Amino acid sequence: AKQDGKGSHRFFEPAMDAEAQARRAMEVDLHDALRNGELELHFQPLFGLSQNRVTAFEALLRWNHPVRGMVSPLQFIPLAEETGLIIPIGEWVIHEACRVAASWPDHIRIAVNVSPVQFRSSTLNSIVLQGLARSGLDPQRLELEITESLFIDNVEATLASLHSLRTLGVRVALDDFGTGYSSLSYLRSFPFDKLKIDRSFIVDLLAHEGATAIIRAITTLADALGMETTAEGVENSDQLDILRAQGCGQIQGYFFSKPIPAGDVAQLLQKLDQD
Numbered sequence: 001a002k003q004d005g006k007g008s009h010r011f012f013e014p015a016m017d018a019e020a021q022a023r024r025a026m027e028v029d030l031h032d033a034l035r036n037g038e039l040e041l042h043f044q045p046l047f048g049l050s051q052n053r054v055t056a057f058e059a060l061l062r063w064n065h066p067v068r069g070m071v072s073p074l075q076f077i078p079l080a081e082e083t084g085l086i087i088p089i090g091e092w093v094i095h096e097a098c099r100v101a102a103s104w105p106d107h108i109r110i111a112v113n114v115s116p117v118q119f120r121s122s123t124l125n126s127i128v129l130q131g132l133a134r135s136g137l138d139p140q141r142l143e144l145e146i147t148e149s150l151f152i153d154n155v156e157a158t159l160a161s162l163h164s165l166r167t168l169g170v171r172v173a174l175d176d177f178g179t180g181y182s183s184l185s186y187l188r189s190f191p192f193d194k195l196k197i198d199r200s201f202i203v204d205l206l207a208h209e210g211a212t213a214i215i216r217a218i219t220t221l222a223d224a225l226g227m228e229t230t231a232e233g234v235e236n237s238d239q240l241d242i243l244r245a246q247g248c249g250q251i252q253g254y255f256f257s258k259p260i261p262a263g264d265v266a267q268l269l270q271k272l273d274q275d
């Protein structure tokens with residue numbers, strides 16, 4: 001049925017106001033979230049295929065809002081980036097992730113997402129250094145996940161920051177690999193420790209013949225450059241089998257586990273490392 005033009009306009013504007021108001025309300029709440037202890041890290045395992053055990057966990061931020069319930073990071077991280085709140089939130093994430101990981105077995109790394117806004121801020125190095133010092137975590141056990149959107153604005157500054165992070169001894173992974181428009185050129189500029197193959201390629205694995213060839217190309221390239229590979233979003237054993245056959249190093253996804261609270265990590269390790 002065709003809508004009456006005037007009618008839909010009448011509804012359009014108040015709806016926009018409501019949306020703006022809702023955003024504003026969430027922004028106010030996000031200010032308090034950190035202080036009120038509403039932010040929490042969950043941890044999702046990365047399973048190493050050659051080691052046949054969990055080699056790392058990725059820290060994933062959760063906002064447990066008293067009224068809204070669990071708010072997705074896809075909703076509040078963009079807001080945190082626009083308002084600058086990502087700086088204190090990101091600092092908390094790094095410190096908390098290091099603190100939790102320091103209690104794990106030494107062979108298990110912790111991967112932490114770093115927002116481009118956070119990456120460009122002058123304080124990232126000292127925050128990482130402080131997180132390591134306070135927790136006593138070996139720098140080699142901390143892996144920072146960045147996305148290639150960082151390279152769009154200022155390649156030189158990004159490379160300089162990456163190299164200075166490297167001097168701290170931490171690892172750097174390129175997240176969502178393959179979704180940007182010129183990923184390959186960055187690989188020759190900086191020696192990432194790991195490529196995380198975006199979930200969109202994994203979803204395609206069973207539907208498109210070409211997807212397997214792409215995975216093969218990525219793992220071959222990564223091998224040649226001395227980089228590890230992790231496939232994200234692996235949900236079933238068919239995908240796992242293909243990824244194994246194509247030489248992918250680590251598997252992350254619901255097939256092994258959803259992200260879990262810190263308190264459940266020991267039990268999950270026992271379960272996954274025994275199978």
Ligand code: C2E
Binds near residue numbers: 060072093176253259
């Ligand atoms: P990401 O870094 O690509 O993280 C992977 C996302 O895929 C996570 O969503 C994870 O829960 C989800 N996932 C894992 N396995 C599967 C699977 O098998 N199937 C499906 N459908 N999804 C799976 P989540 O936790 O909602 O996080 C979304 C995004 O929010 C992350 O994407 C990351 O970009 C951002 N994010 C999360 N935590 C942080 C953080 O502490 N700091 C920053 N800056 N960004 C974060």
Ligand code: CA
Binds near residue numbers: 058175
């Ligand atoms: Ca990530």
Ligand code: CA
Binds near residue numbers: 175176196198232
């Ligand atoms: Ca990712």
Ligand code: CA
Binds near residue numbers: 198
């Ligand atoms: Ca992704």
